[in-house]
Amino acid sequence: MTSIRTWTKIQNGDLNELIAFQKNTIEWVEEVNKEVEAAQLKKKGRLYISDNFFDE
DSSP states (O other): OOOHHHHHHHHTTOHHHHHHHHHHHHHHHHHHHHHHHHHHHHHTTSOOOOTTGGGO
8 A cells, every 4th residue: 555655755846766666566456356257157157266265
């Protein structure tokens, strides 16, 4: 989770913080999308993933 300190740096124009935030956000969204896609395929019966796949 992004802290208030990070938001303050971004709002104050710290470009490196903004770039890092964007990179982390993109990586997070890509991982969420992969999990959602796998869940949708599993629901449609096109992909089998064990119940503890993401816990391993």
